[in-house]
Amino acid sequence: MSTVGYDYNLTRTLDAPVDKVWSAWTIADIYGTWASAEDVVLDVRPGGxxxxxxxxxxxxxxxxxxxxxxxxxxxxxxxxxxxxGGDEPVLMAVDLAAQGERTQISLSQTFDTAENRDQAEQGSNFLLDGLTAYLATA
Incomplete structure (x- = not known):
């Protein structure tokens, strides 16, 4: 990710083991459930x-x-x-750290404008809220 621009980094500790959090991000049916997404296709590999x-x-x-x-x-x-409307794709990093039966998750992105950063940060908080709710019932 670029070091110039407007970044955000959101960190939360989730009440689920890291393999369950990983599956939530990498299995299409599970991702669609918590991320309020339809028609999800995930080819999780470098270049996918x-x-x-x-x-x-x-x-x-x-x-x-x-x-x-x-x-x-x-x-x-x-x-x-x-x-x-963007000229180039934006990168988002999802970092996971196992903490026993819990997982620390960090989402981060960098943007050219504060407005784009703020919109993305709001969207990422929405994602993390959905993930937290899903993990509480899964």
Missing amino acids: AWSSVMVIPGGTRVPLSGGYTEVVENKRLVMSMNVP
Whole structure:
């Protein structure tokens, strides 16, 4: 990720083992459940692609796609995302750290503008809220 720009880093501790959190990010049916996404396709490997249609509150459907640039099982995913209206894909890093039966997760991204960063950070908080709720019942 670029070191110039506007970044965010969100960190939470989840009440689930790291392998369960990893599966939530890498198995299409599970991802769709907690991420409010439809038509999810995940090819989780370096060079693999992903796509989904995010259903945001209010029912708006947003098609998203991208690829995987780094995959380290149960530790790290770095994904590119083709942002509507953007010139280049944006990278998002998902870092996992096992803490016994719990997992620390960190999401981070860097953007060219504060507005884009703020929108992405809000979306990532929404994702983490969905993941937390899913793990509490799974």
